[in-house]
Amino acid sequence: MNNNLNHDRLGETSEIECLRLITDGSGIGYQNGIATFVQGLLPGETGEIEVYEAKKKWQRAQLRKITKRSPNRLEPPCSAFEQCGGCQLQHTTYEETLLWKQRWVEDALTRIGKLNVEVKPTIGMEQPWRYRNKVRLHRKPDGQLGYFKEKSKELVDFEDCHLLSERMNHWIRLTEEFLAGSYPEIHTLTFRENTQNEGLLLLEGTPTKVLSAEENQEFFKALSEQGLRSVWGTDDEGSLVLIWGDEEFSQTILDLSFEVSPLSFLQVNSQQTNVLYKLVLEGAALTGEEIVWDLYSGIGTLALALATKAKKVTGIEENPYAVENAIQNAINNHAVGHVEFLKGKVEQRMMKIEEQPDVVVVDPPRAGMEPEVVQRLLELKPQRIIYVSCDPGTLARDLSALTHGDAGYKVKSVQPVDMFPWTTHVETITRINRA
Template sequence: MEQPILKNKHYEIEIIDLGAQGEGVGKIGEFTVFVPEAITGDVVEVRLIKVKKSYGYGKVMQIISPSPFRQDSKCAVAAKCGGCQIQHMKYQVQLDFKTKKVKDCIERIGGLKDIKVKDTLGMEVPYHYRNKAQYPIRKEEDSIQMGFFAQKSHRIVPSNKCSIQDPKNEQIMQIVTDFLNENHITIYNEETHKGLVRHLMIKTGYHTNEIMVCLVINGHKLSKADLLVAELRKVDGVSSILLNHQLAKTNVILGGETTLLYGKEYIIDKIGDLSFKISPLSFFQVNPLQTEVLYKKALEYAELTGEEIVWDAYCGIGTISLFLAQKAKKVYGVEIVPQAIENAKENAKLNGLTNVEFFTGKAEEIIPTLYKEEGIKADTIVVDPPRKGCDIYLLETLKDMAPQKIVYVSCDPATLARDLAYLVKEAGYTIGEVQPVDMFPHTTHVECCVSLKKN
């Protein structure tokens, strides 16, 4: 008689595959077990922590035989922190995993076969690539803790070292911690909504070495702020020190109001030959080296000759728009966030580009309105939607306008696959190729750039 699979019992399992979130997949007979922190080729002892009818989840108790694809994590708290899920995989294995993830989504969710998915483009040195960090600050007993949240929790994993953040962050974190301790500044409590200091945000100009330090507070003033400014100014590159005021009881990190303590209200960074102003509230890709790789691919897929009219839907602060404007006759960008459009206009001016125009609103409303009222018809449309993918009304707009080319930039393979299925099956487009780009090494996230042409 077959033995029942029991919760909390220990089993020896060989990991034979990887799941969509980078977790190991093994079998106990026909029973599937998902095991975080295990990879293909591992033989592990696991304790089952959740048991369903045909599958369960296990926790690694020991690695009996390590996979040849395994590497030691560079970060001491990688297994606890929620930032890096697959740092224990060799980098080429990470890239292969991401390529397969994109292929699987396109086939399984999109129902599209024989699509050319190229190998994921990785980094030469996949460490210390992030130009933005947001550290929650909490007080445990008499100790101030700063770090990142553990996976699926609001429990801080204290650490001032991170293998994917800029190394200067360590020095800044120590200065802020010492200031808070020495001056007895109160720390925010999520449950009671009492206390002052909530988060520390640091933004770094990868190519310019300019650093922004922003302390997020539950109030209007920070006492002895001049002492903090004096210490932070000793860090090479610090050119902007701000307070952000978040008074709401919310998980949203930043509030709408910011006070300048020192320097400028923004920093500058570059993508390729273009410069961009980065404010505390503006969105900017966190990996500028790979962003350039991604945008160059989008420009390649657009096949611009200098005569085209291009729409950039979900244009944000105009990063892709300005890239395209270097080669197009005219680029129109549309974004629903007013502040982002203001940043986009500033960035166009900063780079001396006059053949680009930006509109505030929903792409699915702005694009067809200007098409009908002013006859603005795009030869090429670029879409770079948020993780939820394109709004159905925008997809219908693309179908109606029927531009010759669409370039789809995606940060989520699942919603990308869903939208590609519509564009192919409903709107009459053919996919040229799909190029994954590793914007976030050591995580399960992958960006893609896709070329589509009208049949």
């Protein structure tokens, strides 16, 4: 028996005032001293709620009716907003979303990292719609494509995702029509779009010997006329196979050209990526004489941008497809001799490099840096560390380890960037210098 459960409160209805937003986009208020989380309620609003999950010190409730409305409330433009859950903040103004993202970073650094540092206002977008250059969709048994509903495997379809370009939405509709009643093996589809409005499509679960270019020329021609350059699948071993079109697919960042594999990581917001990378270069303050490491280097986007201003850059990346792209990208951008890429886990490969880095740039996954990476950085003592983070909580944890006690580092600046408008996600660039 779980003594933390309080079944006697389940189904209770009451009115509550929302005081602030938490990092999943829920509003929080207090009912008889118990923290109450309500999805869809905005700060300053009151609403009638019904409790559906109750623990000793907190509870979750469903919003039944808004009794006092915030002047910041908007009607979400997306018809699937309440069902999908991918965008948690479409019901408030864009300016408010930027303020809350700044506050969430501040709260994480204070509460988790025990750091008293200034967090600059979040850098947003002038047009915060149609920004995603990649989408991963799942397929219903009837052939319709959609997103997984938040925290479930239930599929939600949509007519027009406002985070995707109209062009990409059209590719989705064309593909949905083509797959209707056919190729049940295909369960997941990934679309990418570059800054030249060209696209690629990856079909997962595809027996490539069945889905052939020869038998589907009409479909591929229709995609080609709409700007799609290639269709990829996977073989029986799960390896990538080009089904139709051009093998090369490139993206432009800071006037550099990058080949992108269907399975490689790339920032999903092309416009804000340029903003992000300019901030990284500014924080690195390179003079042309520095040895730079780029940890979790992906397809080499940041490493090659750094290589234009550094003596040498070493990138470390685990994804073999990304490393292959990175090596080719160094050749394409005439950076051979200034940059090298090592394949493997960061915590293993960085231990074997003998040279002393002056500047280290880290852009880890949401889980943050492994403890061995943090410890190795403290041993190497580079003059500057630029930390690009997609999770304020793990950022705060790692910054605490790098700056507390006799670690020897001090946080110089913290700049949130809105890479994912209308969602609760925020990217943060933190500059750390030797104290």
